Amino acid sequence: xxxxxxxxxxxxxxxxxxxxxxxxxxxxxxxxxxxxxxxxxxxxxxxxxxxxxxxxxxxxxxxxxxxxxxxxxxxxxxxxxxxxxxxxxxxxxxxxxxxxxxxxxxxxxxxxxx
Amino acid sequence: xxxxxxxxxxxxxxxxxxxxxxxxxxxxxxxxxxxxxxxxxxxxxxxxxxxxxxxxxxxxxxxxxxxxxxxxxxxxxxxxxxxxxxxxxxxxxxxxxxxxxxxxxxxxxxxxx
Numbered sequence: 001x002x003x004x005x006x007x008x009x010x011x012x013x014x015x016x017x018x019x020x021x022x023x024x025x026x027x028x029x030x031x032x033x034x035x036x037x038x039x040x041x042x043x044x045x046x047x048x049x050x051x052x053x054x055x056x057x058x059x060x061x062x063x064x065x066x067x068x069x070x071x072x073x074x075x076x077x078x079x080x081x082x083x084x085x086x087x088x089x090x091x092x093x094x095x096x097x098x099x100x101x102x103x104x105x106x107x108x109x110x111x112x113x114x
Numbered sequence: 115x116x117x118x119x120x121x122x123x124x125x126x127x128x129x130x131x132x133x134x135x136x137x138x139x140x141x142x143x144x145x146x147x148x149x150x151x152x153x154x155x156x157x158x159x160x161x162x163x164x165x166x167x168x169x170x171x172x173x174x175x176x177x178x179x180x181x182x183x184x185x186x187x188x189x190x191x192x193x194x195x196x197x198x199x200x201x202x203x204x205x206x207x208x209x210x211x212x213x214x215x216x217x218x219x220x221x222x223x224x225x226x227x
Contacts, residue, residue, distance in 0.1 A: 041220070042205050043159075099145065100209060105159040107158045
């Protein structure tokens with residue numbers, strides 16, 4: 001157990017519904033990352049935070065996606081008006097903000113849009 | 115564009131044998147760090163080994179070692195004495211400074227008993 005926890009582990013939703021995922025990073029880590037992983041592929045970067053500041057958003061992140069990290073602790077990723085193409089594993093990771101440090105991953109939230 | 119290429123989608127190795135997974139990357143930066151992550155089936159991703167680009171010495175962690183060729187931008191992972199528990203997806207990744215980590219598409223490793 002690396003200490004990054006994600007909730008829920010699985011989510012099935014109907015197309016067009018909104019979903020929200022939560023990530024609790026390792027407590028002393030000020031960096032928090034969201035990645036999306038489809039079957040048999042590597043994690044694709046979505047966005048990341050330094051404390052509560054969102055530093056970068058991938059072009060993959062459409063305007064239906066929004067992420068927050070209030071008070072620099074846990075983070076939420078919301079997907080509005082879900083589409084079948086949103087079905088994927090959503091991974092959260094955290095790290096210290098030092099150069100070259102590795103990221104520690106949670107177990108992910110598997111989203112299925114039906 | 116900064117990319118990581120893993121040219122072997124799948125590999126198999128006999129238990130107790132040695133296997134090498136390939137990875138190449140493309141960056142014009144000089145301050146970067148390289149990683150190999152392991153993702154077992156239905157389990158979370160964990161770090162296998164880490165290499166600083168400014169270090170010439172190849173990193174080693176028990177049965178896992180890397181061959182880092184900076185000029186060729188190559189970063190292969192060697193697993194010695196393969197064990198059944200090594201079966202997993204392996205991802206090569208790099209990080210520029212304190213920026214985000216970029217991953218390759220992965221290599222699925224099968225261990226044959």
